[in-house]
Amino acid sequence: MALSHTIVIGYGNFHRQDDGVGHYIVQEVERQAGESIDTVCCHQLGIEQSETIKDYDIVIFADAYVGHREEDLKVASLEATFTQSAFTHHLKPDSLLALTQNIFQKTPKAYIVSVKGYDFDFGTDLSTRTQKWADIAVKKILELSGISK
Amino acid sequence: MGKKIAIEPVTRIEGHARVTIHVDDDGKVENAYLHIDQFRGFEKFSEGRMYYEMPQITPRICGICPVSHHLGSAKACDAVSGIEPPRTASLLRELMHMGQTIQSHAMHFFHLAGPDLLFSFDADPKIRNVIGIVQVNPTLATKAVMLRKFGQEIIKTLGGKKIHPVFAVAGGVNNVLTEEERDTILKDMDEHIAFIQQGIEIAKRWVRDNMETVETFAVFPTGYMGLVKEDGALELYEGKIRLIGPEGEPWELFDPSDYLEYIGEHVEDWSYLKFPFYKKLGYPDGVYRVGPLGRLNVADKISTPLANEEFKNFKAINEGKPVEGSLWYHYARLIETLYAMERVKELLDDPDILSNDIRAYGGELQSEGVGCVEAPRGTLLHHYKVDEGGKLLKVNLIIATGHNNWAMSKSVDDVAKQYVDGNNLTEGMLNRVEVAIRAYDPCLSCSTHALGKMPIILEMYDKDGNLLDQITRDSKE
Numbered sequence: 001m002a003l004s005h006t007i008v009i010g011y012g013n014f015h016r017q018d019d020g021v022g023h024y025i026v027q028e029v030e031r032q033a034g035e036s037i038d039t040v041c042c043h044q045l046g047i048e049q050s051e052t053i054k055d056y057d058i059v060i061f062a063d064a065y066v067g068h069r070e071e072d073l074k075v076a077s078l079e080a081t082f083t084q085s086a087f088t089h090h091l092k093p094d095s096l097l098a099l100t101q102n103i104f105q106k107t108p109k110a111y112i113v114s115v116k117g118y119d120f121d122f123g124t125d126l127s128t129r130t131q132k133w134a135d136i137a138v139k140k141i142l143e144l145s146g147i148s149k
Numbered sequence: 150m151g152k153k154i155a156i157e158p159v160t161r162i163e164g165h166a167r168v169t170i171h172v173d174d175d176g177k178v179e180n181a182y183l184h185i186d187q188f189r190g191f192e193k194f195s196e197g198r199m200y201y202e203m204p205q206i207t208p209r210i211c212g213i214c215p216v217s218h219h220l221g222s223a224k225a226c227d228a229v230s231g232i233e234p235p236r237t238a239s240l241l242r243e244l245m246h247m248g249q250t251i252q253s254h255a256m257h258f259f260h261l262a263g264p265d266l267l268f269s270f271d272a273d274p275k276i277r278n279v280i281g282i283v284q285v286n287p288t289l290a291t292k293a294v295m296l297r298k299f300g301q302e303i304i305k306t307l308g309g310k311k312i313h314p315v316f317a318v319a320g321g322v323n324n325v326l327t328e329e330e331r332d333t334i335l336k337d338m339d340e341h342i343a344f345i346q347q348g349i350e351i352a353k354r355w356v357r358d359n360m361e362t363v364e365t366f367a368v369f370p371t372g373y374m375g376l377v378k379e380d381g382a383l384e385l386y387e388g389k390i391r392l393i394g395p396e397g398e399p400w401e402l403f404d405p406s407d408y409l410e411y412i413g414e415h416v417e418d419w420s421y422l423k424f425p426f427y428k429k430l431g432y433p434d435g436v437y438r439v440g441p442l443g444r445l446n447v448a449d450k451i452s453t454p455l456a457n458e459e460f461k462n463f464k465a466i467n468e469g470k471p472v473e474g475s476l477w478y479h480y481a482r483l484i485e486t487l488y489a490m491e492r493v494k495e496l497l498d499d500p501d502i503l504s505n506d507i508r509a510y511g512g513e514l515q516s517e518g519v520g521c522v523e524a525p526r527g528t529l530l531h532h533y534k535v536d537e538g539g540k541l542l543k544v545n546l547i548i549a550t551g552h553n554n555w556a557m558s559k560s561v562d563d564v565a566k567q568y569v570d571g572n573n574l575t576e577g578m579l580n581r582v583e584v585a586i587r588a589y590d591p592c593l594s595c596s597t598h599a600l601g602k603m604p605i606i607l608e609m610y611d612k613d614g615n616l617l618d619q620i621t622r623d624s625k626e
Contacts, residue, residue, distance in 0.1 A: 048252075
């Protein structure tokens with residue numbers, strides 16, 4: 001099976017422990033996949049990334065989940081749907097997809113890989129549970145990219 | 150019984166910011182407040198670290214203006230280490246700072262303020278957003294994305310990445326600019342300048358068409374503060390801090406390292422974010438505003454030609470006296486964007502910017518140091534105290550948005566009283582409260598060191614303090 005042209009974007013605050021799980025996932029993807037997959041690490045998504053992702057076949061967003069849900073790991077496909085934020089420059093991944101679609105008329109296939117976070121205190125280590133599920137998330141990402149089965 | 154209305158974007162962290170509106174039995178607003186609820190922890194978290202780690206630690210406060218923290222911190226480290234960076238290093242740092250200013254201001258105008266200005270405050274939220282702008286004017290949208298990208302690319306060229314760059318260090322920077330990189334940045338500059346001027350015309354047209362709103366919406370006197378050059382011109386990277394009063398009367402001109410003599414911080418029990426004020430006048434008589442409106446009010450001129458022409462138009466608004474209306478922030482922000490773009494060209498035309506002399510060494514460790522830059526949102530101060538080994542004993546960060554805390558709350562109060570009817574609440578009314586806050590382009594993530602989002606709740610209370618209602622703006626992931 002031919003490899004898709006894939007980019008993985010991991011985002012979150014690296015200095016707030018589990019909120020940095022996106023960064024950890026990107027680093028692991030880089031280590032395991034090498035140059036087969038393009039990667040971006042960032043604090044949060046911005047409108048200029050619409051120009052970045054427009055030419056990819058697959059875009060995978062990796063982020064921490066803050067809140068109450070049962071699953072530690074959720075992998076879901078994303079549709080381009082825009083939600084306006086009142087104040088912050090923060091952009092959700094489906095909103096970024098919507099921008100890409102509207103500005104550049106491109107809609108890459110997209111997924112959100114979210115790992116539940118448990119500890120958001122100041123620091124750079126992941127909690128044990130989040131790290132365990134982050135490692136599983138990396139495997140899922142490699143599968144989605146066609147690098148492993 | 151009065152009504153309680155709350156607007157609550159569902160949050161990653163509960164209660165970063167709230168707007169509370171207190172109404173009487175007739176549904177009329179009595180008072181409204183902007184509360185910042187998130188605990189600030191970076192100052193404590195940094196104690197015990199080595200001072201020279203801070204240019205890498207403090208940018209993590211924020212994903213919107215990390216460069217401002219990076220550079221403000223580096224300047225504090227210069228002072229602690231007793232080293233004056235070489236001229237080339239200062240030019241390069243300022244170049245990065247201009248990239249930051251351009252991308253941040255462009256982002257705010259296009260993504261946040263633009264929808265209100267192009268579609269009106271009462272437009273359907275389904276179109277009153279950046280997608281609406283894209284659909285109505287795709288060329289404008291594309292140019293805005295490319296302008297933001299331009300600013301981000303400057304940061305990435307110099308610092309290796311767009312957010313949290315690794316560039317400024319105590320005594321200088323760690324990377325030179327090559328001729329090829331310089332020429333790449335210079336390419337397309339004229340097109341970007343033309344686009345910024347187009348944005349200015351949009352802002353001016355909107356003001357002309359909505360002058361009654363502009364003259365009454367969150368308009369109130371305050372002091373103003375910002376950096377200025379020696380000749381009083383707008384300055385974003387170096388210079389002295391100028392404070393003026395509501396009529397433009399001079400209050401103070403001082404070196405940033407002396408800020409504690411002039412700036413105090415007041416605490417209210419309804420907010421974790423403090424309220425800075427001019428000490429000699431006390432609180433609240435000494436409150437002031439920063440950011441684009443503050444900076445253009447304190448400046449005598451702008452050193453670049455195109456921006457200076459617009460600056461003259463700005464000064465004419467109130468016949469040379471400070472401009473008070475909060476909505477004028479949008480116009481001021483675009484003028485600064487134009488200045489930053491022209492300044493990029495000046496910096497790149499300076500032959501010293503390609504020099505290899507990028508770092509100085511051998512200073513004597515000082516017990517403390519202060520670094521100051523004009524972040525896109527306003528004056529940013531980093532103050533570090535260290536022990537004899539360079540370990541941080543105390544850190545004080547006065548964040549740009551923090552200076553505007555009183556003004557933002559006052560704006561919310563004014564606008565709520567003017568537009569909100571608790572008996573007949575409409576989306577447009579609540580949007581006006583948001584417009585008041587948006588004018589300041591606050592970075593509450595920054596001022597409260599949060600996870601990166603800015604959640605906000607709007608609550609309405611009756612006269613007995615009973616919570617009546619809440620409105621959710623964003624959705625949980």
